[in-house]
Amino acid sequence: MIEFTPEQQAFAQAVRDFCAREVGTREQRARYNQDGPHSQELYQKMADLGWAGIIVGEEYGGAGAGNVELCIFLEESLRGMAPVGGIGPTFITAAAYEKFATEELKQEVLGGVVAGNSLSIAMSEPEAGSDVANLSCKAEKVDGGWLINGQKTWISNAAYATSILLIARTERTDKKHEGITQFHVPAGTKGLEIVPIETLGGREQNDLYFTDCFIPDEYVVGQVNQGWWQLMSGLNTERLILGAMQLGLAERSFDDTLKFITERKQFGRPVGTFQALRHRMADHATEIECTKLLVYNLAAKADANPTQMFPREASMVKLKSTEVSKAMTIDGMQMMGGYGYTTEFDAEALMRSAIISTVYGGTNEIQRDIIGKTYGL
Ligand SMILES: Cc1cc2nc3c(=O)[nH]c(=O)nc-3n(C[C@H](O)[C@H](O)[C@H](O)COP(=O)(O)OP(=O)(O)OC[C@H]3O[C@@H](n4cnc5c(N)ncnc54)[C@H](O)[C@@H]3O)c2cc1C
Numbered sequence: 001m002i003e004f005t006p007e008q009q010a011f012a013q014a015v016r017d018f019c020a021r022e023v024g025t026r027e028q029r030a031r032y033n034q035d036g037p038h039s040q041e042l043y044q045k046m047a048d049l050g051w052a053g054i055i056v057g058e059e060y061g062g063a064g065a066g067n068v069e070l071c072i073f074l075e076e077s078l079r080g081m082a083p084v085g086g087i088g089p090t091f092i093t094a095a096a097y098e099k100f101a102t103e104e105l106k107q108e109v110l111g112g113v114v115a116g117n118s119l120s121i122a123m124s125e126p127e128a129g130s131d132v133a134n135l136s137c138k139a140e141k142v143d144g145g146w147l148i149n150g151q152k153t154w155i156s157n158a159a160y161a162t163s164i165l166l167i168a169r170t171e172r173t174d175k176k177h178e179g180i181t182q183f184h185v186p187a188g189t190k191g192l193e194i195v196p197i198e199t200l201g202g203r204e205q206n207d208l209y210f211t212d213c214f215i216p217d218e219y220v221v222g223q224v225n226q227g228w229w230q231l232m233s234g235l236n237t238e239r240l241i242l243g244a245m246q247l248g249l250a251e252r253s254f255d256d257t258l259k260f261i262t263e264r265k266q267f268g269r270p271v272g273t274f275q276a277l278r279h280r281m282a283d284h285a286t287e288i289e290c291t292k293l294l295v296y297n298l299a300a301k302a303d304a305n306p307t308q309m310f311p312r313e314a315s316m317v318k319l320k321s322t323e324v325s326k327a328m329t330i331d332g333m334q335m336m337g338g339y340g341y342t343t344e345f346d347a348e349a350l351m352r353s354a355i356i357s358t359v360y361g362g363t364n365e366i367q368r369d370i371i372g373k374t375y376g377l
Contacts, residue, residue, distance in 0.1 A: 004072075008072060012075075015073055018045075019080020019081070022042060023042070024080075032083045036085070037201070037202050038083070038086040038157060040118075042083060043084045046116075047115060050114075051073055052090075053113055053114030054070055055069075055091065055095065056113055057110070060106055060110035060114060067300075067302045067303050068296065070091065070240070070299070071240060071247075071296060076248060078247075078248025078252065079251045079255070085156070086119075086156075086160055086161065087245075089119060089156045089157040089161070090118040090120075092237065092238045093119035093165045094110060095237045096165055097110055097221065099222075099234070100182065101184065109163060118157055118161050119157070119163055119165065120155055120157040120161040123152070124153055126151060130363055130365075130366050133177045134176055137151060137152055137166070137169060137210060138169050138170075139170045144217060145214055145216040146215045146220075149211060150168070151209055152166070152208040153197075153208075154206075154360070155205060155207075156206075158206040158208060159196055159203075159206055164192075164208070167183075168183060168227075170227075178225060180225065183215050183219055183221060184219040189215070190214070192209070192210055193211070195208075201356060233309070235309065236298070236302045238314075240295065242322070242357065243295045243321040243322075244321075246291075247291050247324075249350060250284075250288055250291065250328045250354070254281075254332070257332040257347070260345070261277055261281070261335055277335050280331060287324045287328065288328075290324075291320050291321050294317050294321070312371055316367075316371060319371070321357075322357040322358045326355055329350045329353075329355070330351055330354075333347045
C-alpha cells in the first residue's frame, strides 16, 4: 500500500470533517437533496474550499494535484454521502478539456470548474452502448462551424452541467473508430433539448436531442476525426474516478452495516456477533482493502507516469471496485434484516447507487474483455 504523506492524510481528514459537518445526518442530506442528486449549494462550498479544481492545473486556478489526491477526495466524499452527483462526470470531462481544448476554452471551462461549475460527457447513444464507437450523432461541416443532428442517451448530470463534451461523428469510413470528434456544447445552446430519464436512482441521466444545433469551429476540442484516441487517452483517469467513488461507497456501506449489527440485538446478543455475520463482515473488510490497494496503486503509477496508459490496471480498478460495492451493499441490506429495506436507513440508497456501477463507464463484461486481451486472449 502506498503511504499517504502527512499532507494527504490531512486532506482526507479535512474532507471527512467537511462531510460530517455538512451532511453528517440524514436531515442535513435531505435538505441538500431537495433539488435532486446534485446539490449546487453543497458543491459550491466544496469549490470555495478549492476542492472542485483539485486536478485542474494551477494556471487555470486549480490545485494541480495528482491522482492520489483526486482519489482521496472522491473516496471521502462518497463515504460521507455528499449529495454531489455531478462530481464524477465533471472530473472525467475536465480532464479531457485540460488535455485537448484550446487555451481560450481551458480558461473558460476549467476556470468555471474551479469556481463550482459542473460538466458532463455525451458518448452513448440508443444504438451505441458498449459498442460506443458505432455512434452516429452527426456533425456536419458548415460555414464557420458544425451542425449537429442526432441523439445521445444516459448522459449523467447534463441537466445541471454548464457545458457538455459531445462526442460526434464527423466522417464515416469503413473503420468506425475513425471520423469521431469532440465538441464543446454550452448549456442552453439552441437546438439542444435535454430530457431526464426516470431510473431506479432518480433523474440523474438524460436523453439529449440535437436538431440543427450550430457549434462554432472554435468549440472543437482537440483534433477533428481524432476523438476516439483522445477518449482512450483518458481511460486511466476515468476508471480511477469511478473506482475511488465506489470504494468510498463500499466503505460507507461497511460503516453503516457495522454500526447496525453491533447495536441490533436478537437472541440476547448483537446480531453481528453471530459467526454468520461476523465472517461476512471480515470478507467485506478484506474486499475493501483489496480495492483500496488497486485504486491507490494505479493512482500512484499514473502520477509517476502521466503519459502512460495502464489498460489492465485501469479495468481491474473499475471491475473490482464496482463488483465489491454492488455485492457489499446488497449483503449489507441482508445483514440489516427488514430495516435495510426501509428508507429510514441509507442501505437501500447505497444499494441503488452501487447496483448500476457495474454497467456505466464500460460494463464489467467489457472490462473483463479488456483485461483478458492484455493476456493475449
Ligand atoms: C447510470 C448510468 C449513467 C451513465 N452515464 C453516462 C454518461 O454520463 N455519458 C455517457 O456517454 N454514457 C453514460 N452511460 C451509458 C453507459 O456507458 C452504457 O449504458 C454502457 O456502456 C452499456 O451500454 P448499454 O446500456 O447500451 O448496454 P449494451 O451495450 O446493450 O449491453 C447489454 C449487455 O450486453 C453485454 N455486452 C455487450 N457487448 C458485449 C460484448 N462484446 N461482450 C460481452 N458482453 C457484452 C453488456 O455487458 C450488457 O450486459 C450511463 C449509463 C447508466 C446506466
